[in-house]
Amino acid sequence: MKAQNPMSNNDSALAGTAQTLRPATVKEHTAQEIFTWLNDRGFDVELLSEENAPILGIAMDSREIQPGDLYVALPGAKVHGASFAKTAVEAGAAAILTNRAGLELCKDTSSQIGLLRTENLRGVVGPLSAEIYGSQPADGSAPTLFAVTGTNGKTTTTYMVNSIMQHLGHTTGLIGTIEILAGGASIPSKLTTPESTHVHSLISLMREQGITSMAMEVSSHALDYRRVDGVKYDVAGFTNLTQDHLDLHGTMENYCDSKAQLFTPDRTSRAVITADDQWGESMAQKAIDALGRENVVRLFTAHGNGYESLPELETFDWALTAVRRQGIGHSFEVVRGDGVRLKSSTQLPADFNVSNAALAAVMVYEAGIDSNALEAQLAETETLTPVVPGRMQLISTEPTAIVDFAHNPDALQRALEALDPAEEDGKVIVVFGATGERDQTKRPIMGEIAGRNADIVIVTDDDPHDEAPEPIRAEVEAGVQKANQDGARVQQILNIEPRSQAIARAIELAGPHDSILVAGRGHEVAQEVAGVDLELDDRVEVARSLQAQGYSVLPAYQAMVDEA
Ligand SMILES: CC(=O)N[C@H]1[C@@H](OP(=O)(O)OP(=O)(O)OC[C@H]2O[C@@H](n3ccc(=O)[nH]c3=O)[C@H](O)[C@@H]2O)O[C@H](CO)[C@@H](O)[C@@H]1O[C@H](C)C(=O)N[C@@H](C)C(=O)N[C@H](CCC(=O)O)C(=O)O
Numbered sequence: 001m002k003a004q005n006p007m008s009n010n011d012s013a014l015a016g017t018a019q020t021l022r023p024a025t026v027k028e029h030t031a032q033e034i035f036t037w038l039n040d041r042g043f044d045v046e047l048l049s050e051e052n053a054p055i056l057g058i059a060m061d062s063r064e065i066q067p068g069d070l071y072v073a074l075p076g077a078k079v080h081g082a083s084f085a086k087t088a089v090e091a092g093a094a095a096i097l098t099n100r101a102g103l104e105l106c107k108d109t110s111s112q113i114g115l116l117r118t119e120n121l122r123g124v125v126g127p128l129s130a131e132i133y134g135s136q137p138a139d140g141s142a143p144t145l146f147a148v149t150g151t152n153g154k155t156t157t158t159y160m161v162n163s164i165m166q167h168l169g170h171t172t173g174l175i176g177t178i179e180i181l182a183g184g185a186s187i188p189s190k191l192t193t194p195e196s197t198h199v200h201s202l203i204s205l206m207r208e209q210g211i212t213s214m215a216m217e218v219s220s221h222a223l224d225y226r227r228v229d230g231v232k233y234d235v236a237g238f239t240n241l242t243q244d245h246l247d248l249h250g251t252m253e254n255y256c257d258s259k260a261q262l263f264t265p266d267r268t269s270r271a272v273i274t275a276d277d278q279w280g281e282s283m284a285q286k287a288i289d290a291l292g293r294e295n296v297v298r299l300f301t302a303h304g305n306g307y308e309s310l311p312e313l314e315t316f317d318w319a320l321t322a323v324r325r326q327g328i329g330h331s332f333e334v335v336r337g338d339g340v341r342l343k344s345s346t347q348l349p350a351d352f353n354v355s356n357a358a359l360a361a362v363m364v365y366e367a368g369i370d371s372n373a374l375e376a377q378l379a380e381t382e383t384l385t386p387v388v389p390g391r392m393q394l395i396s397t398e399p400t401a402i403v404d405f406a407h408n409p410d411a412l413q414r415a416l417e418a419l420d421p422a423e424e425d426g427k428v429i430v431v432f433g434a435t436g437e438r439d440q441t442k443r444p445i446m447g448e449i450a451g452r453n454a455d456i457v458i459v460t461d462d463d464p465h466d467e468a469p470e471p472i473r474a475e476v477e478a479g480v481q482k483a484n485q486d487g488a489r490v491q492q493i494l495n496i497e498p499r500s501q502a503i504a505r506a507i508e509l510a511g512p513h514d515s516i517l518v519a520g521r522g523h524e525v526a527q528e529v530a531g532v533d534l535e536l537d538d539r540v541e542v543a544r545s546l547q548a549q550g551y552s553v554l555p556a557y558q559a560m561v562d563e564a
Pocket residue numbers: 060061062063074075076077078079080081082084190191192193194195219220221222225
């Protein structure tokens with residue numbers, strides 16, 4: 001039965017966060033109906049108390065409960081969600097779904113409400129959210145759904161997909177690291193991929209708001225934690241796989257397997273895999289095994305032979321070719337074996353943005369979009385030049401100062417390669433650090449990359465979180481020192497905190513022909529040190545420091561400094 005969500009108000013349909021927003025219309029169930037629905041789909045579930053209060057929503061955190069919700073109480077790394085059953089009931093939960101361990105914890109509260117048990121809690125919560133919120137109805141009224149996974153390039157590629165779809169006349173939605181967008185409205189985002197309850201409520205909400213196309217970043221955490229279960233994408237794309245998140249996955253093989261879960265029949269109809277290296281090849285093979293050859297498209301974007309030559313088109317379905325420098329970006333073509341040719345360009349700097357643009361163009365093509373209209377839009381440079389906050393953002397041209405989100409080895413390497421100055425006397429200066437608590441093995445590796453690709457390396461703090469910042473900097477610096485001992489490019493190594501002073505020092509050291517990269521934090525506006533969020537926007541710091549040295553900055557950043 002359809003029900004009006006009591007907490008939803010059309011006037012403020014988009015005022016809230018991913019955690020609080022709900023669609024206006026939901027499908028009402030009793031605990032008994034939830035049990036039958038799950039049972040019919042082969043889930044092993046038990047109904048322990050069948051109170052008939054209507055279930056109107058679903059939440060997996062007691063702090064998010066709205067009246068009528070099913071509270072899914074999950075075991076966690078720190079605590080079992082069932083310890084918060086009392087809070088959930090007080091907030092109006094109509095029923096609780098938990099596992100055996102949870103039943104024990106909520107036995108004092110659960111007698112008053114519907115109670116269900118399964119040992120596969122994360123496995124059921126996505127499909128159940130899809131059922132309650134009606135995120136992808138059978139009538140096909142859901143938006144066209146795109147997903148992008150990979151170590152680097154997810155955010156940029158989703159912005160590019162959306163930009164193409166907007167130029168084709170769609171109203172678009174986006175879920176990703178920087179923000180959640182519903183048409184023109186921005187909804188704050190905590191995670192790259194929200195929890196499954198939020199993913200489904202957001203998709204439904206966007207459908208109600210007239211959004212016809214939506215692009216989502218899907219992290220490997222999301223796939224392991226089953227945050228996109230119950231979502232079926234029209235096209236899912238893969239950018240690349242390089243070292244990151246080994247704290248969660250342990251090995252690159254496990255990391256690859258996590259990402260490969262996106263390319264399975266339950267989750268996507270078609271896959272576009274950038275298959276430039278062994279990990280791309282491996283991902284393509286996993287996708288073919290799961291989806292069948294006819295549903296997997298292999299894209300080649302590695303630019304050997306000076307960008308000029310096409311690889312074997314029997315091996316790859318699409319290939320990037322004819323890449324030429326144009327302004328700070330590139331023009332390029334993506335060609336299919338049968339001769340289909342998409343010509344385009346992007347003004348986002350760096351060769352990796354050409355790969356991201358090629359992937360976005362092919363993903364939209366493979367969604368079955370009218371190819372003539374698509375070709376016409378791709379021919380306009382602005383189509384693949386969206387503003388992507390904090391990704392290769394150019395703050396000034398003299399010196400060249402760029403703020404970028406590179407926070408892992410491959411991204412740092414590629415960002416540094418992209419800003420090597422054309423002038424022979426130009427130096428490259430890099431300011432960066434490493435995140436606390438996350439993958440520690442990448443710290444010296446990133447230091448070494450900086451030492452090999454820059455003349456001046458300034459090691460500073462990223463987000464130390466609850467880890468002591470000084471040892472993190474020391475681990476990064478050890479990598480820079482190693483590069484120095486090996487006779488690499490680096491001439492000067494500095495270790496400076498706080499980050500604002502490191503940025504100011506980099507600009508003081510720069511001449512007009514030099515290039516400065518401030519890497520790691522991109523769009524972020526708060527630095528988390530020992531549980532405290534300190535206000536810090538690299539773009540504002542760079543612009544301020546440039547002005548202090550008498551350099552001019554691009555108008556958008558002048559405005560940011562004025563506002564700050
Ligand atoms: C490492 C990780 O991903 N942890 C996830 C995991 O947390 P956990 O097992 O520690 O949960 P817990 O704190 O023990 O709590 C157990 C349960 O009790 C609930 N709870 C807890 C407290 C309370 O008062 N009430 C309540 O109901 C929690 O919602 C949870 O369901 O389960 C939680 C609930 O499902 C997630 O929110 C949490 O993500 C945290 C917030 C997180 O920061 N994740 C990051 C690392 C992440 O997922 N990042 C990726 C991107 C990575 C990248 O590419 O850079 C992302 O997609 O954002």
